[in-house]
Amino acid sequence: MIASVQETFRSAPLAYDGSGIDGGLYTTVTGWARDAPHWFDRVVEVWTDVGLVVFAFFMLYGWWRARVAGPVVMARVLATPLIVVAAYLVNLVLKSLVAEVRPCQQLSGSLPLEACPPPGDWSFPSNHSVIAFAAATGLWFAWRALGWACGVAALLMAASRVWVGAHYPHDVLAGALVGILVAVPLALLAGRAAPWVERARGGPFGPFLGAGPAMAGELR
Numbered sequence: 001m002i003a004s005v006q007e008t009f010r011s012a013p014l015a016y017d018g019s020g021i022d023g024g025l026y027t028t029v030t031g032w033a034r035d036a037p038h039w040f041d042r043v044v045e046v047w048t049d050v051g052l053v054v055f056a057f058f059m060l061y062g063w064w065r066a067r068v069a070g071p072v073v074m075a076r077v078l079a080t081p082l083i084v085v086a087a088y089l090v091n092l093v094l095k096s097l098v099a100e101v102r103p104c105q106q107l108s109g110s111l112p113l114e115a116c117p118p119p120g121d122w123s124f125p126s127n128h129s130v131i132a133f134a135a136a137t138g139l140w141f142a143w144r145a146l147g148w149a150c151g152v153a154a155l156l157m158a159a160s161r162v163w164v165g166a167h168y169p170h171d172v173l174a175g176a177l178v179g180i181l182v183a184v185p186l187a188l189l190a191g192r193a194a195p196w197v198e199r200a201r202g203g204p205f206g207p208f209l210g211a212g213p214a215m216a217g218e219l220r
Contacts, residue, residue, distance in 0.1 A: 016100040018124060019107055022169045026103050030165045033113055041113055041163075048114070048160035051153070052128065055084075055135040058150045062139050065146070067210025071197035073142050074209055078197075079190030080138035087134035087182040091125055094178065100124035103168050112165020126167045129175025130182075132157040137183035141191075154179075 019026075033041055059080050066074040100123045104116035132154035140147025158172035167175075201209045 016098055016124070017106055018100045018168050018170065019103065023103065023107055026162065026165075026168050027107065027110075029162050029169070030110065030112060033163050033165070034111060044160050044163050045113055047156065048128070048164050048166070051157050051160070052131055054153055055132055055150065058139060058146065058153070059084075059135060062143060062146050066142065069143075069210075071194035071201070072191045074197045075193040076138065076142035076187055076190045079187065079193070080135060080142070083138040083183045083186045083190070084131055084134045086186060087130050087179050088127065090182050091127055091130040091175065091178050094125055095122040095127075098122065098124045100171070102166070104165050110165065114164040114166050117166070123167055124171045124174060125178050126158065126161050126171045126175035128161050129154070129158040129167075129172040130179040133176040133179030134183045135179075137180050138187045138190075141184075141187035 033044075059077070062077040062080065063074075066077040101119075102117055102121065102123045104110045104112045105119065110116075133151075136147055136150035136154045139150050154176070158176055161167040161172050162169050197209055200206070
């Protein structure tokens with residue numbers, strides 16, 4: 001009986017093939033990438049490799065500006081890194097459940113700009129997109145202008161993941177959706193920590209948290 005169960009697992013599909021959803025669009029986009037100027041592809045490769053650091057700077061800048069804002073703004077800015085971590089953990093679960101093979105492994109003749117990840121490094125949803133859109137959503141609830149700027153960067157990050165051949169388009173769309181859906185309720189909930197921020201501004205954390213409530217305004 002044990003042998004038959006083992007044989008069943010060996011014969012069963014080990015991962016999901018997402019090429020039937022938008023594999024054609026993936027091939028088209030990666031074809032554009034191969035035909036694009038080398039300098040442009042290089043810029044996209046650098047962005048997709050190190051661009052997530054930019055979102056860390058967005059959050060750091062949000063904290064710096066929130067020091068002269070109301071306690072709700074500061075509470076949501078401080079919560080944004082935690083929101084990003086929560087979205088990332090949710091995405092890891094989804095990745096393991098779906099287990100979608102990377103397009104560069106699934107599609108014959110695929111020539112991505114980025115080195116193809118090893119087997120078992122699943123494609124759906126895109127971690128980069130989840131992180132980028134979770135950060136943008138969290139910051140949008142704190143400071144609209146910064147959230148929109150971060151949102152543009154998130155769109156560029158998602159697009160770059162398809163351009164370099166790391167993901168199908170539906171991977172990055174799903175990643176954006178996961179990031180937003182996780183971030184919205186958590187960002188709203190984070191506003192309830194405003195009384196703690198207000199009290200903490202009068203204590204030893206004052207230099208870190210910035211202005212007291214009488215001085216604070218709102219960021220737009």
